[in-house]
Amino acid sequence: VNLANTQLARSLSRLRESGVRGALGAPRWRIVWMVLAENLLLCFLGGLSGVVLAHFALRLLQAQSLVHIPRLAEVQLHSGVLVFSLVLILGAAAFFSLFPVLRFLKQDPQS
Numbered sequence: 001v002n003l004a005n006t007q008l009a010r011s012l013s014r015l016r017e018s019g020v021r022g023a024l025g026a027p028r029w030r031i032v033w034m035v036l037a038e039n040l041l042l043c044f045l046g047g048l049s050g051v052v053l054a055h056f057a058l059r060l061l062q063a064q065s066l067v068h069i070p071r072l073a074e075v076q077l078h079s080g081v082l083v084f085s086l087v088l089i090l091g092a093a094a095f096f097s098l099f100p101v102l103r104f105l106k107q108d109p110q111s
Contacts, residue, residue: 011100043093
């Protein structure tokens with residue numbers, strides 16, 4: 001959620017840049033693709049870093065546990081949950097990318 005809010009605020013602050021690109025002749029689809037690709041890449045990298053952090057935190061917990069937790073050695077990352085998280089991350093990135101794109105499409109490049 002924090003990453004989505006940051007992306008939304010940053011994309012909205014770049015409306016002037018998008019207007020300049022449009023006024024210089026860049027096609028609208030290229031500007032839309034630029035915003036979508038940037039947001040998808042950053043959200044994907046953020047999600048991937050979270051999965052890597054969870055993997056190493058789980059291994060550290062299993063190796064350095066100071067208290068006895070029953071069946072801790074059997075705990076692992078579930079692939080179905082990881083796939084669901086990936087779909088959710090990409091869906092949120094696409095959804096939050098649409099707001100700046102729609103705002104850009106409404107603006108007049110000449111202004």
